[in-house]
Amino acid sequence: xxxxxxxxxVDENTDRAALxxxxxxxxxxxxxxxxxxxxGVLKKIEDISPDVIVIDxxxxxxxxxxxxxxxxxxxRKPIAMFVDQSDEQSMYRAIExxxxxxxxxxxxxxxxxxxxxxxxxxxxxxxxIRDERDAAKSALDDQKLIDRAKRNLMNAKGLSxxxxxxxxxxxxxxxxxRMAQIAEAVMTAQSLMEQCDDRT
Amino acid sequence: MIELNVGFVPLLDASILIMAHEKGFAEEQGLQLKLMxxxxxxNIRDRLSVxxxxxxxxxxxxxxxxxxxxxxxxxHLIAPFALGLxxxxxxxxxxxxGAMGESISHSSDPAKAGAALRAVVTSxxxxxxxxxxxxxxxxxxxxxxxxxxxxxxxxxxxEDDVDLTIVPPAMMGDxxxxxxxxGFCVGEPWNSNAVAQGLGEVVTTKASIWRSSPxxxxxxxKTWAEDNREKLDTLLVAxxxxxxxxxxxxxxDEMARIxxxxxxxxxxxxxxxxxxxGNIQGDQTQSDFLIFAERAANFPWVSHALWIYSQxxxxxxxQYSSAAEKIVSQTYRPDIYRxxxxxxxxxxxxxxxxxxxxxxxTTRVPASGGPLNLxxxxxxxxxxxxxxxxKSYLTELGRDIALHNR
Numbered sequence: 001x002x003x004x005x006x007x008x009x010v011d012e013n014t015d016r017a018a019l020x021x022x023x024x025x026x027x028x029x030x031x032x033x034x035x036x037x038x039x040g041v042l043k044k045i046e047d048i049s050p051d052v053i054v055i056d057x058x059x060x061x062x063x064x065x066x067x068x069x070x071x072x073x074x075x076r077k078p079i080a081m082f083v084d085q086s087d088e089q090s091m092y093r094a095i096e097x098x099x100x101x102x103x104x105x106x107x108x109x110x111x112x113x114x115x116x117x118x119x120x121x122x123x124x125x126x127x128x129i130r131d132e133r134d135a136a137k138s139a140l141d142d143q144k145l146i147d148r149a150k151r152n153l154m155n156a157k158g159l160s161x162x163x164x165x166x167x168x169x170x171x172x173x174x175x176x177x178r179m180a181q182i183a184e185a186v187m188t189a190q191s192l193m194e195q196c197d198d199r200t
Numbered sequence: 201m202i203e204l205n206v207g208f209v210p211l212l213d214a215s216i217l218i219m220a221h222e223k224g225f226a227e228e229q230g231l232q233l234k235l236m237x238x239x240x241x242x243n244i245r246d247r248l249s250v251x252x253x254x255x256x257x258x259x260x261x262x263x264x265x266x267x268x269x270x271x272x273x274x275x276h277l278i279a280p281f282a283l284g285l286x287x288x289x290x291x292x293x294x295x296x297x298g299a300m301g302e303s304i305s306h307s308s309d310p311a312k313a314g315a316a317l318r319a320v321v322t323s324x325x326x327x328x329x330x331x332x333x334x335x336x337x338x339x340x341x342x343x344x345x346x347x348x349x350x351x352x353x354x355x356x357x358x359e360d361d362v363d364l365t366i367v368p369p370a371m372m373g374d375x376x377x378x379x380x381x382x383g384f385c386v387g388e389p390w391n392s393n394a395v396a397q398g399l400g401e402v403v404t405t406k407a408s409i410w411r412s413s414p415x416x417x418x419x420x421x422k423t424w425a426e427d428n429r430e431k432l433d434t435l436l437v438a439x440x441x442x443x444x445x446x447x448x449x450x451x452x453d454e455m456a457r458i459x460x461x462x463x464x465x466x467x468x469x470x471x472x473x474x475x476x477x478g479n480i481q482g483d484q485t486q487s488d489f490l491i492f493a494e495r496a497a498n499f500p501w502v503s504h505a506l507w508i509y510s511q512x513x514x515x516x517x518x519q520y521s522s523a524a525e526k527i528v529s530q531t532y533r534p535d536i537y538r539x540x541x542x543x544x545x546x547x548x549x550x551x552x553x554x555x556x557x558x559x560x561x562t563t564r565v566p567a568s569g570g571p572l573n574l575x576x577x578x579x580x581x582x583x584x585x586x587x588x589x590x591k592s593y594l595t596e597l598g599r600d601i602a603l604h605n606r
Binding site for chain 1 (some may be wrong): 368
């Protein structure tokens with residue numbers, strides 16, 4: 001199935017753009033173009049004459065893009081950013097998801113809505129993947145920090161591994177902090193002591 | 201505590217909003233401001249329009265353009281409070297500065313700089329060289345109108361003799377460095393930052409082109425204002441107090457320290473301070489470069505909105521009509537400013553519109569709640585704007601380019 005619409009994706013993030021492009025292909029949209037930089041975007045728009053332009057809301061070039069729509073004589077003028085101005089809820093959701101889209105005049109909203117919905121879902125999915133990755137990375141960093149602090153306590157105070165862990169845990173409970181924060185404080189204190197020792 | 205989401209773009213003229221939060225003026229009124237930094241004005245407009253921001257730091261022409269149907273969104277916006285006067289400058293690349301010659305060094309006179317630029321434009325045309333490219337921050341910005349005003353009054357046709365493009369404020373320096381543009385009009389600290397990096401030189405300032413001229417406003421949805429009038433009134437009190445604090449020279453060091461933080465502007469304190477003091481061109485200091493509170497800087501003059509509209513018509517962004525003029529007048533809301541701040545003894549002018557560019561010196565005007573000093577506020581070419589007669593004003597301005605090119 002080919003929906004026949006030409007779609008231009010403007011996204012600085014290659015991975016995310018690929019994710020959305022794949023989704024669009026699977027849904028039967030075969031005329032999808034991607035550009036990463038806004039440099040040369042006007043030329044690209046002239047060349048492919050897109051019906052829909054989807055752009056990352058965080059892209060700092062949106063002001064330039066809108067300026068081009070305003071002044072260009074060679075580009076078909078996109079009218080609205082959203083399918084239906086009266087549908088405030090869907091506008092809100094699109095912006096929340098970080099998507100904005102420009103649609104050329106005369107297109108029926110039924111034809112655009114699936115594209116915007118798909119872009120929104122994929123944007124959201126991409127964010128979730130990134131959040132999970134960041135969370136996993138930070139958990140790993142935390143564990144490393146705790147292990148190091150634990151070893152330091154074992155060496156400096158002659159504690160067993162369980163005792164060292166327990167003392168970190170208790171301090172975290174008492175001060176209402178994360179164990180990684182306490183571990184960091186232990187490491188800082190340790191290095192300060194070493195500096196003082198060096199000086200004497 | 202009532203939480204309000206506030207969108208802003210990293211610029212010195214966001215100071216009143218930032219200080220209202222940092223210095224406790226908002227908290228005093230029971231408000232918690234959640235400041236959210238944005239990189240594009242389109243984002244500010246969109247997130248405000250759908251309600252993710254309650255209020256925002258906005259280019260004064262943005263709510264006007266939106267209400268006139270010139271924006272992709274249709275939500276009706278209003279501006280009940282101005283966030284200051286002045287604050288922009290025009291910077292050119294080292295190459296262009298060199299070409300403009302000795303006559304403009306150590307001067308911020310727009311007429312001199314304009315004449316020097318015109319000579320360069322003429323000579324490039326004779327040599328068949330490409331047009332110079334100037335950038336502003338948005339199609340609907342006072343930057344766009346003051347740059348065009350300066351060019352036109354200097355005999356340079358902004359539509360034909362140069363190319364105009366759009367670059368976000370913080371990226372102006374980079375665009376100059378890569379040679380993508382030859383000059384720009386932007387708010388501080390982005391001129392001083394480019395100069396500090398050796399990328400360009402300031403040739404004139406907004407305050408030199410039009411003294412005490414409008415720039416940013418507090419923008420919000422009309423429906424939100426109607427449903428949350430009490431919250432809005434207390435916010436205006438907080439912003440008024442913050443503006444008074446920002447306006448005091450004693451607080452500049454502390455302001456610079458706060459604004460320099462990465463969550464706000466993220467540029468060195470020394471550079472931030474330049475715009476606050478008005479020292480952005482060589483050793484000179486322009487004391488009214490950026491005004492936060494004096495000269496009724498926060499009053500939303502309907503004549504400011506109408507001047508902006510006159511420029512939209514002048515540069516063919518829209519047609520003149522009396523219906524449109526009415527929409528523009530009603531976008532600025534001095535009535536809300538009066539009702540919110542009158543009870544606190546804030547000086548309120550007798551009228552909400554004035555002839556712009558008519559005051560050659562500081563003038564005491566009749567006001568309730570204590571004396572009010574306005575001006576000086578002249579345009580550098582000496583033409584004044586009478587908001588009651590936009591058509592004659594445009595005819596008068598139209599002669600600018602024609603006279604020079606005769």
